[in-house]
Amino acid sequence: MSERSPADATTRLVVGPFNRVEGDLEVRLEARQGRVEAAYVSSPLFRGFERILEGRDPRDALVIAPRICGICSVSQSHAAALALAGVQGLEPTQNGRTATNLIVATENVADHLMHFHVFFMPDFARGIYADRPWFAKAEARFKAAQGTSVRRALETRTTLLHILGLLAGRWPHTLAIQPGGVTRGADARDQMRLLATLGAVRRALEDHLFGAKLERVAALASVEEIEQWRANGPEGDFRLFLEIAADLDLGRLGRAYDRYFSYGAYPGMEAPLYARGTFTAEGPGAIDTGAITEDHTNARMEGRSRPHHPFEGSTLPDPDDEEGYTWCKAPRLGGVPFEAGAVARQMVDGQPLIRDIVARSGGSVLARVAARLVETARTLIAMEGWVRELRPGEQWCAQGTMPSRGRAAGLTEAARGALGHWLKVENGRIASYQIIAPTTWNFSPRDAAGVPGPLEAALVGAPIRQGETTPVAVQHIVRSFDPCMVCTVH
Amino acid sequence: MPESFNVLWVQSGGCGGCTMSMLCAEAPDLATTLASANIRMLWHPTLSEETGTEAVALFEQVLAGEVRLDALCVEGAMLRGPNNTGRFHTLAGTGVATIEWVRRLAAVAENVVAVGTCAAYGGVTAAGVNPTDACGLQYDGRREGGALGADYRSRSGLPVINVAGCPTHPNWVTETLMLLAAGLLGAHDLDVYRRPRFYADHLVHHGCPRNEYYEYKASAEKMSDLGCMMEHLGCLGTQAHADCNTRLWNGEGSCTRGGYACINCTAPEFEEPGHPFIETPKIAGIPVGLPTDMPKAWFVALSSLAKAATPERLRRNATSDHVITPPTVRDIKRR
Numbered sequence: 001m002s003e004r005s006p007a008d009a010t011t012r013l014v015v016g017p018f019n020r021v022e023g024d025l026e027v028r029l030e031a032r033q034g035r036v037e038a039a040y041v042s043s044p045l046f047r048g049f050e051r052i053l054e055g056r057d058p059r060d061a062l063v064i065a066p067r068i069c070g071i072c073s074v075s076q077s078h079a080a081a082l083a084l085a086g087v088q089g090l091e092p093t094q095n096g097r098t099a100t101n102l103i104v105a106t107e108n109v110a111d112h113l114m115h116f117h118v119f120f121m122p123d124f125a126r127g128i129y130a131d132r133p134w135f136a137k138a139e140a141r142f143k144a145a146q147g148t149s150v151r152r153a154l155e156t157r158t159t160l161l162h163i164l165g166l167l168a169g170r171w172p173h174t175l176a177i178q179p180g181g182v183t184r185g186a187d188a189r190d191q192m193r194l195l196a197t198l199g200a201v202r203r204a205l206e207d208h209l210f211g212a213k214l215e216r217v218a219a220l221a222s223v224e225e226i227e228q229w230r231a232n233g234p235e236g237d238f239r240l241f242l243e244i245a246a247d248l249d250l251g252r253l254g255r256a257y258d259r260y261f262s263y264g265a266y267p268g269m270e271a272p273l274y275a276r277g278t279f280t281a282e283g284p285g286a287i288d289t290g291a292i293t294e295d296h297t298n299a300r301m302e303g304r305s306r307p308h309h310p311f312e313g314s315t316l317p318d319p320d321d322e323e324g325y326t327w328c329k330a331p332r333l334g335g336v337p338f339e340a341g342a343v344a345r346q347m348v349d350g351q352p353l354i355r356d357i358v359a360r361s362g363g364s365v366l367a368r369v370a371a372r373l374v375e376t377a378r379t380l381i382a383m384e385g386w387v388r389e390l391r392p393g394e395q396w397c398a399q400g401t402m403p404s405r406g407r408a409a410g411l412t413e414a415a416r417g418a419l420g421h422w423l424k425v426e427n428g429r430i431a432s433y434q435i436i437a438p439t440t441w442n443f444s445p446r447d448a449a450g451v452p453g454p455l456e457a458a459l460v461g462a463p464i465r466q467g468e469t470t471p472v473a474v475q476h477i478v479r480s481f482d483p484c485m486v487c488t489v490h
Numbered sequence: 491m492p493e494s495f496n497v498l499w500v501q502s503g504g505c506g507g508c509t510m511s512m513l514c515a516e517a518p519d520l521a522t523t524l525a526s527a528n529i530r531m532l533w534h535p536t537l538s539e540e541t542g543t544e545a546v547a548l549f550e551q552v553l554a555g556e557v558r559l560d561a562l563c564v565e566g567a568m569l570r571g572p573n574n575t576g577r578f579h580t581l582a583g584t585g586v587a588t589i590e591w592v593r594r595l596a597a598v599a600e601n602v603v604a605v606g607t608c609a610a611y612g613g614v615t616a617a618g619v620n621p622t623d624a625c626g627l628q629y630d631g632r633r634e635g636g637a638l639g640a641d642y643r644s645r646s647g648l649p650v651i652n653v654a655g656c657p658t659h660p661n662w663v664t665e666t667l668m669l670l671a672a673g674l675l676g677a678h679d680l681d682v683y684r685r686p687r688f689y690a691d692h693l694v695h696h697g698c699p700r701n702e703y704y705e706y707k708a709s710a711e712k713m714s715d716l717g718c719m720m721e722h723l724g725c726l727g728t729q730a731h732a733d734c735n736t737r738l739w740n741g742e743g744s745c746t747r748g749g750y751a752c753i754n755c756t757a758p759e760f761e762e763p764g765h766p767f768i769e770t771p772k773i774a775g776i777p778v779g780l781p782t783d784m785p786k787a788w789f790v791a792l793s794s795l796a797k798a799a800t801p802e803r804l805r806r807n808a809t810s811d812h813v814i815t816p817p818t819v820r821d822i823k824r825r
Contacts, residue, residue, distance in 0.1 A: 015542045016582025019535045022506050026582035045579045047503055047569075048621030055618065057766035063753060064761075067614040070507020070657060114513075122539055144539035145531070151521055158516045165740025169748020171514070172507040173657055173755075175768070176748050183714050183749030185811045317621070319572030327578075396811045397714035470542035486505050 008033060015470050016044070018478065020119040020144070022071045023485025025443075027478065028325070029471075031464050036474065039452070039459035041443045046300075046327035049490040050315040053433040058084055058402055058425050061433065065421065066173050068435070068490045071114070073172035074107040074164070075414030076421075076487070079435075083423040085179035086408025090400035094269075096181015098386050099167055099396065101266045101273075102194070103177060104412070105383050106163045108265075109201075111415035112342065112376045113160070115482040116209075117142070117153035120369065121237070123475050124244050128465070134243050141237060149208065149237050156204040162197050166190060180398030187392045194387045202380060210377070211236030217377035221352035223360055226370070238373060251357065251366040253462065254477035256454040257337060258363045260344035261287055263420070265413035266382065273382050274375075274413070278338070279347040289409065291334045292420070294436065298445035300324035307332065307448070310422035310434035311407060327489040330444040330453060331436050337447075339363065339454045340417025340438040341481065343371035351378075365480040372482070404428040414438055416482050437487035455481055494530035495560045495671035498552060498595065499605075501535050502579050502588040503615040503624050504566025507657040508606040509536050514740060515660035527668040532557065542583055553594055561670055562599035562644075563663075564592055564627055567608040567615035568637035571623035578622040589637055592627070596638055601670050602627060602650045605663055610652035610683075611758035612636075618762075626652070629683070632758045648677060652684045656755035659737060662689050683758060685731065693782060694727035694745075694752045697735035704728075706800040707793050708808035713768070714749055717808025721777060724768045725751035728781035732756045 009032070016026035028040040049068050053061060065080040066073040078100065085092065092100065122144035129135050141149035161171050167184060168176035176183045186194070202214060210217050211234030220226060230242035245251060264276025278285040293307035301324070302316040317327070330337075338344075343363060346354040351374060357367045403425070410421040417438030424432040444453030452460075455478065464471040501509070513536070515523055524531070533540060533548050540548060551557045568589045569578040576587025584591070596602050604627045607613035612631055616624040626636045628650040634640040643649060653666050666686050669675040681690045695701070703709070703718035710717035719725035727735075727745075730752050734744040745752050753767050754760045765771040771778045780789050803815040 014583055016584070017535065017542065017545055018582055019533075019538055019541050019545060022536075024501065024535075024579070024582045024588075042582070044582045045503065045569075046622060047578070047615050047624070048619075051621045052614070052618035057769075059766050059768055063767045064614060064617065067505050067507070067656065070505040070510040073505070073507060073510075118537065126539065145521065145534075145537040151519065154513055154521075155516070155519050158514045158519065161514055162741035165738070165743030167748075168743070169745045169750065170734075170739035170743045172505075172510055174748060175745070175750035175753075178713050181714070184747075185714065185749075187812065317572070317578070319575070319577060393812060397712070399712050470544065475541060 010037065013469060013471070015474060020122065021479065021483045021485060022069070023488070025478070025483060025485050027459070027474065029459070029474065034464050036459050036462040036464065039456045040325050041445065041453060041455050042326040043328040043443065043485055043489045045485065046317055046489050048315060048317065050433050050435060053430050056430050057428070058087065058423065058430050061423070061430065062175055062178070069484060069487045070172045071111060072107070072414045072416065072419070072484055072487055074103055074168070074174065074177070075412055075419050077174065077177045078104050078412045079410040079419050079421040081177045081179050081410065082412060083408050083410030083421045084402070085400070086410060087406040087423060087425055088179055088400035088402055090179050090398055092179070092181040093395045093398050095185070095391055095394050095396045096398065097267060098389050099182040099186065100177050102383055102386050103164060103168050103182070105266060105379050106160060107171065108415040109376055109379050110157045110160050111482070112372045113153050113157050115372060116369065117150050119482065120479045121241070122147070122150065123472060123479065126472060128472055132247060134240060134247065137240055138244065141240070152204070152208060156201055159197060160201045163194055166193060178397055180400055181396050183397060185392065185396040186390050191387055191390055191392070195384065198380065198384050198387065205376070205380070209236055210234070210238050214377040214381055217374060218381060220374060222356045226353065241369065245366045250476065251361050251364050253473060254365045254458040254480055255362040256339055256458040258358060259336065259338050260347045261333060261338045261340065261418060262345045262348040263287070263411040263413055263418045265345055274345045274349045277348045278333070279344070284348065284350070288334070289411070292331065292436070293335070294329040294331050295447040296329055297448040298324050298326065299329045300327055301329060310420065310436060311424065311432070313422070313434040315434070326445045328440055328443060328445055330447040331441050332447060337444055337451060337454050338441060340441045341368060341371070342375045342415070342417070343368045344417055345413060346371045346375055365476050368480040402428065416484050416487070417441065435490050437484065437490065439481070439483045439485065439488040442481045443483055443488055492528060494528050495667070496530050496532050496558055497561045497563055497667065498532045498559055499534040499563045499565065500588065500592060500595070502564070502566040502592070503569045503622060504606060504608040504613070506536070506565065508565050508655070508663070509534070511657040512660045512663050515664055520660070520664070523664045524667070527671045529667055529671055532559070546584055549591070549595070553598060555598065559595065559599045561601045561603055561667060562595050563603045563605050564609045565605045567612050567624035568592060568627060569622040569624050570637070571621070592637060596642065596644065600645045601648060602644045603666060604628070604650050604652045606658050607654045607656045607755060607760065610654040613656055614761045616761065629758055649684055651675070651680060651686065654683065654685050654756040655732065656760070659689070659734070659739060661737065662686070681731070685756060689733045689737070690731040690756065692731065692733035692736065694730040694732050694734050695781070696733065698727055698746045700746055703804055703808050705796060706804050707796045708800050708804035711809050714811040715809050716811065716813070719746065719751045720770065722770050723751050724753070724766070724770050726754040726779060727752035729779055730754040730756060
């Protein structure tokens with residue numbers, strides 16, 4: 001839908017339904033002279049999971065919370081298990097932690113593969129790019145639902161998810177992750193099967209996505225190296241992406257605030273695989289989770305008087321509200337918007353290539369997509385190690401008891417970034433359950449001060465071609481965040 | 491080339507997990523499976539190229555009868571709230587409630603398929619206080635009605651086909667569509683909750699690897715134990731209608747194989763069992779929910795007998811997370 005008026009006047013566009021994202025999304029744009037001047041991001045679906053959880057036995061969270069999202073189900077489960085473990089004062093067994101890492105990592109890698117091949121790349125196979133030198137390749141490999149790489153990636157993902165058939169019963173929506181570990185132990189034969197599955201995934205990615213060993217991708221350290229890869233690196237979809245990114249200048253498209261945070265991913269004996277913390281213009285920092293708030297000014301929610309910490313938060317939809325433009329609340333850390341995701345994890349962790357890309361031209365479509373691909377390689381390598389660390393015969397699940405009263409936060413990293421559950425138990429029941437998902441951060445509306453969320457900021461300046469009603473550059477930027485809309489509002 | 495069987499897929503008050511699961515179809519993969527039955531996805535929110543105005547234009551063509559709609563697949567519950575406006579989900583870019591889009595499209599569809607328990611009966615989205623007044627396409631929990639009403643029939647004459655499950659197995663969905671495309675799915679092929687009988691005429695108990703523990707009432711007591719989960723850990727596998735343990739998920743999985751209870755996710759109102767999901771409610775020590783078709787007196791009698799006869803091997807293994815005592819190897823020549 002659009003209203004057209006004189007050449008230099010403001011044009012308004014409403015873009016939706018926005019597909020090849022998880023869930024439903026609407027973006028309202030104000031444009032002038034072929035550029036986006038302002039963007040308003042709307043999450044049009046509200047289900048009220050936080051309210052559904054209230055009053056239940058706390059353990060029921062492991063059934064209900066994963067069903068917030070069919071693509072981040074395991075991450076939701078992990079956050080719930082961590083919150084329950086916190087209330088119980090329970091630590092998972094070593095086997096439990098390692099198996100949980102494998103389960104969470106499987107979903108995250110599956111999501112990264114899904115994003116790149118099924119959600120993001122098909123936009124470059126659109127007819128609008130028919131005049132580009134790389135188009136024939138992009139079309140053959142990435143035509144939506146049909147391209148050779150799209151279909152192959154879905155098969156690779158299906159193979160990868162066999163890890164969850166074995167360790168977690170099924171995917172999505174498993175109860176295998178518990179506060180004290182996992183419900184299913186693995187024996188030595190299972191370890192061999194897991195290694196075979198991971199070997200098949202490694203081979204598929206090395207043959208087609210990267211054209212190179214995962215270790216070489218994980219070790220990428222500078223912009224020069226990916227420029228070389230683009231010019232004369234191994235043939236593969238990664239190289240095709242770099243070629244497209246250079247031609248369309250995706251390294252300068254979709255910059256938000258360059259302010260990143262991560263709760264730390266895949267806990268280990270001493271430190272997580274990917275570090276916890278923040279990364280801003282001042283460099284790396286620690287996260288103060290006490291400084292997390294949600295602001296309801298532009299959400300159709302009651303409780304607008306002031307921002308609340310999630311332990312004090314509420315979810316009371318206000319159907320009569322005409323000013324709010326989304327069901328999504330506006331999370332802030334220390335009062336300002338932060339970006340979550342693979343790019344945030346790799347920035348915080350200090351992966352040199354991603355740090356270099358962002359240092360030179362800021363966070364961008366290129367940075368976000370490159371971070372996911374580098375992370376895919378790094379995570380798969382770590383997974384092979386975790387399989388070998390499993391100890392058949394040793395304990396898989398520690399047992400605890402649920403106190404009648406307590407509160408705790410479960411903080412983990414989903415594929416799309418920082419995911420937190422804040423649980424309060426009273427009289428043995430869930431008294432309050434507040435969730436902030438990664439896309440809640442990234443697709444946040446404006447706050448009380450009028451500060452736009454990260455995507456809203458990233459869209460400013462995006463080019464709109466003559467006659468476009470669903471601008472393709474806007475689509476690249478939106479999809480570069482890999483939004484999960486069902487998690488966003490939940 | 492015969493005419494294709496055209497499918498349009500709409501998502502609303504759900505998690506998208508049934509689509510995520512469907513993409514795990516294998517041997518053959520989803521695209522090959524659908525192509526084998528000449529099934530064409532007119533539009534699917536996860537897979538299609540068309541976004542925004544291009545997608546809405548396609549919906550309009552379907553409504554105008556310019557494109558034949560053989561099956562409307564709906565994933566996710568229908569949100570009636572607030573106050574019957576449907577505004578808890580307005581289909582992006584259209585300003586029209588998704589429940590209204592579904593009603594319009596259902597009016598021109600040859601068949602309507604509810605994919606997943608949310609679309610069928612309301613499911614988890616309708617749990618607890620049901621904040622959005624969610625319901626299924628033709629059921630509101632166990633009661634007929636829902637978004638389209640009890641009297642609704644698609645152009646083929648069938649009611650809404652409920653491919654229930656949370657999530658659905660990939661092949662429950664693809665086989666339903668293939669049967670429809672082949673003209674092989676009639677009213678008698680649906681069970682009392684209108685689930686396709688090809689998977690709903692089975693019980694999750696069938697093929698459960700814990701069957702020997704069940705036979706001797708050798709029960710798991712805590713999460714990760716190997717024993718039968720019916721007595722203490724809330725397992726409803728003996729009552730749940732699905733073929734999960736014979737069809738298997740993601741290679742070699744199922745809920746009970748994964749070490750946790752079947753929560754009967756193909757049933758209406760599974761989301762409100764009336765007790766914690768992973769705890770079995772009992773009266774006088776006897777589980778309230780008995781195995782399907784089993785008289786209570788016989789269950790009690792057999793259980794006490796079975797408990798008395800439990801082999802030591804099963805008693806020990808039932809409360810362990812790995813096999814402590816393997817089955818004895820006997821010389822088969824000396825019976």
